[in-house]
Amino acid sequence: LLVRMRTRLRSNTGSYFLLIVKLSFISITMTRATSTKYLIIFVLYHFTLIELCFKVFSETEVPSYGADISWPIHSSNVSTNYPWLPHNVDPTNNPVPSDYEGMPVQHFGDIQSKFERYIQGCRDYYDEESDDLCDTNEEGRLQMNLEQPRSMVNFTDVGYKKIRAPDNVFKILKDFWEKNQGKEYEENWFEGNVGANYWEVPTYMLSVENEELEGGGQELKDTVWNLAEKLIREWTDMNLSSTSLYGIRIYKEGSILSSHVDRLPLISSAIINVAQDVDEDWPIEVIGHDGIAHNITMEPGDMILYESHSIIHGRPFALKGRYYANIFIHFEPVEDFVSDGRNDESEETPFYIVPGSDGINYMESDDDSSDDSEYIASEEEYDSRDSEETISEDEEYFDSQDQGEDESEKEELIEYEEMDSEDEEMDSEDNEIVGPPAATDEL
Helix, strand or coil: CHHHHHHHHHHCCHHHHHHHHHHHHHHHHHHHCCHHHHHHHHHHHHHHHHHHHHHHHHCCCCCCCCCCCCCCCCCCCCCCECCCCHHHHCCCCCCCCHHHCCCCECCCCCHHHHHHHHHHHHHHHCCHHHHHHHHHHHHHHHHHHHHCHHHECCCCCCCEEEEECCHHHHHHHHHHHHHHCCCCEECEECCCCCCECCCCCCCEECCCCCCCCCCCCHHHHHHHHHHHHHHHHHHHCCCEEEEEEEEEEEEECCCCEEEECCCCCCCEEEEEEEEEEECCCCCEEEECCCCCEEEECCCCCEEEEEECCCCEEEECCCCCEEEEEEEEEEEEECCCCEECCCCCCCCEECCCECCCCHHHHHCCCCCCCCCCHHHCEEHHHCCCCCCCCCCCCCCCCCCEECCCCCHHHHCCEECCCCCCHHHHHHHHHHCCCCCCCCCCCCC
């Protein structure tokens, strides 16, 4: 308390002055009080002390921060430069130790231990022989966070935007939720997936495309897709091709979603909060194009638009409440492919990848023998209006497997770029793409 008081008083003495005077006066009075009055003064003293403690701890403001503070993003080690360390409390008389030079202040406590427990939970969940899968997938997440954003072309200044979902979209999603709540099933995740702490807190699925659910099916899915596409097109000033619609996914108390970028071609995306029952807000943390973390809260009917291929996003703070239900919608900007001078002339790179960058490494391979399981989803989770072979979706690049698939189906992995001519015909019939979009600045 005294350490925090010292820090707070340096910047805001006035707001604490009355409380300190009051506490001092009561202390003096208590020493002179008779036995009959002592108890009353004693209680008053401690109520005032509690009030002071509450003020000190609740008003601690967290300044702006970037990567590797609230969760490991570029490195497996987060900052351990705590505010209470001597060189932060009294920098005049305590020089910064070499180990802490250049390390941002850590205002969220012992995040490193929290993260290590998270990864150990994944290891413990699987057989000993599969332990390395969690670590391999975690290394892939960190590498992707580091390399993919700087290899991408962005289409907006900030990279995210919070709006209200159109009333008609939210109404049909809310109706679907209310009619089918309680019929959700537990999701299965591919082995070693580190996207969420499902080993501790399972996630659940109430699929809008499930025709067995009241109001569910392709019509509902297409309605949500079409209206979301209009909003994202206006935001990015790009024509779009739908790639994935996933949800309603239901998170439960204690859920954590590890910070990540979406795998390609999940580029221009949206999240709609359909329902929630929480004790406190469960923010989504995004690292904007400015490199600063922004925590965005949502109410049912809120919609977040974000460039999911370059905006690192997650929910590193555990959910406090009963449930939180979201639906995720993804699109790919439509533009002519450009030749990547680094590759063979026959290979083509989407225009949203900076030519010659490492971004091409995150396009899915045509090689069925690829062991890069982080970027391959199970067959029954692939889901698109344009093709039956597209990307199963979390909020992001993490994949989950369908509850109903048996062991043989889990081994059948498909890749996004394996589209046959029949699928291409369906694509041209179902989607009218209006010419190339107007040129936009690459931000």
